[in-house]
Amino acid sequence: MTEENISHAKEKIMGMDKNPSHIMPHKLTLDSKIKFRCHPGVSCFTACCGNINIILTPFDILCLRKRIGIDSDEFLLRYTKPIFIQQTDMPGVQIHLTKEGRCPFVTEEGCLVYTDRPSACRYYPVGMADFHEGAQENQDTEKFFFLVKEDYCKGHEEDKEWTVREWRSDQGLDERDDLNKGWMELVMRRKSFGFQATLSEEAQKMFFMASTNLEKFRDFIFHSSFLKIYDIDSQTLDEIKTDDIALLKFSYIYLASSLFGTNELKIKEKKIKERVADISNKQKNAEKNAEKVYEELKREKELLQKQLDEKNKV
Numbered sequence: 001m002t003e004e005n006i007s008h009a010k011e012k013i014m015g016m017d018k019n020p021s022h023i024m025p026h027k028l029t030l031d032s033k034i035k036f037r038c039h040p041g042v043s044c045f046t047a048c049c050g051n052i053n054i055i056l057t058p059f060d061i062l063c064l065r066k067r068i069g070i071d072s073d074e075f076l077l078r079y080t081k082p083i084f085i086q087q088t089d090m091p092g093v094q095i096h097l098t099k100e101g102r103c104p105f106v107t108e109e110g111c112l113v114y115t116d117r118p119s120a121c122r123y124y125p126v127g128m129a130d131f132h133e134g135a136q137e138n139q140d141t142e143k144f145f146f147l148v149k150e151d152y153c154k155g156h157e158e159d160k161e162w163t164v165r166e167w168r169s170d171q172g173l174d175e176r177d178d179l180n181k182g183w184m185e186l187v188m189r190r191k192s193f194g195f196q197a198t199l200s201e202e203a204q205k206m207f208f209m210a211s212t213n214l215e216k217f218r219d220f221i222f223h224s225s226f227l228k229i230y231d232i233d234s235q236t237l238d239e240i241k242t243d244d245i246a247l248l249k250f251s252y253i254y255l256a257s258s259l260f261g262t263n264e265l266k267i268k269e270k271k272i273k274e275r276v277a278d279i280s281n282k283q284k285n286a287e288k289n290a291e292k293v294y295e296e297l298k299r300e301k302e303l304l305q306k307q308l309d310e311k312n313k314v
């Protein structure tokens, strides 16, 4: 793996918006060993909690706003700023740093939301990349890990040795990745489209709402025409009414279906019939209009011919 490839792949990971020169050009596997330990005794404690772009996944937002005890609206307003996710036209949010450039959750004693800290913070300093050549959908992707080594981070000088697998398990990353997967797949899929086909403003708003504000998304499902259009089984409906994780997973399915036309969500038979009837009516009207225009042109031509004939007689 060349350094150039790693820096390309880095663009596909969460939150590690760091200088590529600090990424070690070694491809790591789950069994690779790393030496690292971060604890309040290190001289650089919390040095990494500033001057960084921490992109929040939908699950990060859910965990953080619950931890703080506020709703999504207030959380988004107080702690985030809107962004476009790198190389896409998909809107998202990142943590809004203080005017000193520090994370609003950091104190001298450490992270105030440690057990609910975002995925990007858990990844540091072991990045993961989902790398695939070209832009073909469903193409095999290659997952690998790499180490981010910055001069100020003294954790690399500690004696603790572990495998990447042990490190990830300690950081709770397997569960996080599982819950972030649907969102990551949407972003990756969008990236593979490039900017040739931009998302409509309506689609962007829907993506933003469903991936940052689950309360609003729930309200949209139960208080709009949504349930008149989609055929959702009663068990799923019961779950998403009260269970935020079920709703989060459902939002990924809904977004994949509405943005990329996947067929995991069934549209009601009646709606399909109405749509077909609508298209057929539009087609019939278009044909009628075309016939009308043709007849008018024919009449005009005949009139002109008549006028010409009369002129020739004179």
Ligand code: SF4
Pocket: 048, 049, 050, 054, 103, 104, 105, 106, 107, 110, 111, 112, 113, 114, 117, 118, 121
């Ligand atoms: S959330 Fe916690 S770990 Fe992450 S940057 Fe902020 S203070 Fe540091």
Ligand code: SF4
Pocket: 037, 038, 039, 042, 044, 045, 046, 047, 048, 049, 124, 152, 153, 154, 155, 156
């Ligand atoms: S050791 Fe590294 S990760 Fe830990 S506080 Fe210091 S800079 Fe941050």
